[in-house]
Amino acid sequence: MKASSLLRSTYGRSVAKTFVLAFLMTSIYNVMSFSTSTQAAISRSFDESAKVDMYSLTDRLTDPALFEGYRRNLANIEKVTRFYDYLEQNAPDGVQLLSAFDQAMPVADFAGGETFEHGYGTGARTQGPYEDPILGKSVVNVKSMQLSRSTFDFYNLAEQDGTELDWDGVNYDGASIPVLLGDNYKSVYAVGDQLTVDYYSKPTQMRVSGFLPPSASMFYQENLNFFLDDYLVVPYPKSITGMATAHQDFYGILAFAMLNANIAVDQAQPSGAVFRALESAATSSQFDHYALLSVPGYLTQFASVRALVQENFALVVTIEILVAAAAVVVSAVLTSSAIRRRERRIRVAWQLGESRSDLLRAMLAIVAVEYAALTVAFLTITQLLPNHDSSALRLCLGFIALFSAAEMLHRRSWLQHDIQYHPRSEL
Template identity: 30%
Template sequence: MILNNLKFYLRKYLFLVLVLYVQITLFLITFGTFVTLIKEIDFESEDLQQIYDGKAIYQLIDGYYDAEEYQEFISENDYITRLKNFYNGLNTATEFQYLAMYDQAIMIEDTKIPSDAYHGYERGNEKIQTTINNKSYTVAKAFQLNNQALNFFNLQVSEGQLWDKDDFQNEQNEIPVLLGDTYRNYYEIGDVTKINYYNKMVNIKVVGFLNPNSKVFYQNNTEFYLDKYILLPYIEWNSKPTTLIDEKFQQASYFAMINGYVVTNNDISGNQVVMQRIEAIAQNSSFGKYSFIGLNPHFNQYRGLMTIISEERNLVVAIFLSFMILNIFLINTILFLQQKRRLSTFAVYYMNGSTRIQLVFIQWIEIALIVFLAYITNYILLNQVMMIGDITVQIYIFILSILLSIIACFLPTYQLLRNHMITSLNNDFEGRI
């Protein structure tokens, strides 16, 4: 009887069934999109809080910006050693975290570089290319950072492996690099190529690909995405430079490395300890010219961004709840009006021996079939076509589908279970014979 009833129901009310199917499908897709958006907002909020909440960040800058003072400093025989000692003191201090990072472009042998990954692409600049040893090199986006910055921003790989501590300390023939997600279709793990890095030819080896949308908070950009960047570790060069090229390379590297960020707890006593410790490091390394530019350059952006995220989340939740209530109301209204037209059909089933519970079950099967088909369509569109959400989102949608099929039966079930309604159905049926 159930199968025959479904055939009759679909044949007689095909247009209304299609309308309900489309509406429920769009409702589930919208629900999944909203849930995904809320999860992303919550993740962004937690990520920001984990990084910045309760933190004070100072940007450190060397004091050799005057050309004459700079030339005087690098003319001293031990200036490389002093630079190294100053950086090592900052990097090993226990009173604060030291984040060394810089977006120094490199020249890479142009065999597999994405078209939008060259330096200056966003500004509309032309690709800069040159020939070195009869091979074409392109200026590409690159980002250098130390191990503390890697851990502070919790960068992860989708394939390959992250750097370990040895990658920041050992001088190797090949520098291990991490590539942004844009490079996934151009390189593979283990690929080796050449770059011109601070005018020194260096071999690099691909060891991993960053997760999509990996980002750091760099300079004034609270969302500095690394998808199109080549990441190089800031290596601590233990050996003394033996050639002029090596000297210039280490000079440029260490000047960039000492212009980093100091992260500490945001309290007066902690800040004083940090200032005293940095001054002691500078004196011990005979590096006296440094300064801080701005107190916590990201703090205002962080607070503003957190406010925006909170407001966005509240707005999204409000819109979502309104949309959900409206859709459930419309779906129930349509089903209620449809069931009123079908009372005579249920009267026939009732007078032929079907119980009221059986009638309710038949009704639920009809509604559940539409909801189930809508859920399958939603799964295909969200997961396979739009690539939105994950298994958790689909579990939420599946639970909602079950609840929706039950809630949608409330009013029609109430009609069927009322005693005087059953009596009126019988009277109406008998009056037609």
């Protein structure tokens, strides 16, 4: 008996079954590839040997006119400071904001040499002494690093001789700001010395509180060992929310400097933890002009979507199970309907002398044709998809092979059962 005659009578059902199973396999493939490819993409963006995943946070106000207009609005400055405060004080365990900003700091009547000047050792020319219009004095732009207490502690920075910086006493509206100096400054200044600086166009007094140990370093701008021996280290206050009223220009610039930070995430945390923290901070502060520069823009959005999927992972799995169950039921109904339609033809062929092996080959050939068509349809669809995952593809092809083998065994069992209860002698 030819398989083509059996298949012709149930052609519509076979085509429908192929499309249903192709839809099922594609849905499984998409769920698996979405999960695995996103995690792999994020993992490639960070050093696997590091103890934490490091992200770089900044604002998206790259247009100078847009930035200037935004920071001129007091309400906008408060949004930025509240965004910073949320990440600094309310971030979940395993997610830590590390705020640090390297810049030139004009210091009046500077007592040090050229090695302390901003740009020295980088190939750039140093500016040397010049007249500062804000201070009305001769100043030198020195290397400075502004950072938060979280950053200071994270990189295990410490003062020499057991002295401790009074972080709780850091008040930018007070008489002076306690600062630390790199080890190379020990021959230039002493603890208690006062420095007059132009801090974002605001005349400011800074008091030397102590010195960093030799070769103190931190991770900064992709440099794992950014040494601070020649640096003026300026501590950030815990918060500047509500302080911009008196000095809006100063705090407007400072707020965005503090926002330029790294975010350290424990590797034990799910990849979406940092995105959920940022979304919560944005919702709380109404500031959403942020970006993660260490991660490409498309990956930021991609991972944000994946973080949302992970939050509702149980729902996604449940939906996929329901889709799979519905597809299996529909496929079973179509298969059962096709078998019943072929049943009389098979029995007639059996009574007319067709051998059991010929009938079995015909039935198994139909199954082989159906699942071959399913494989071709599935592979064609996956090639057209933007996401490609070889592991998910192999697993889905394994499912197809398993379904094919199971249906072949079922057809063989059905034929043996039907022949046993309908012997040729009954006709």
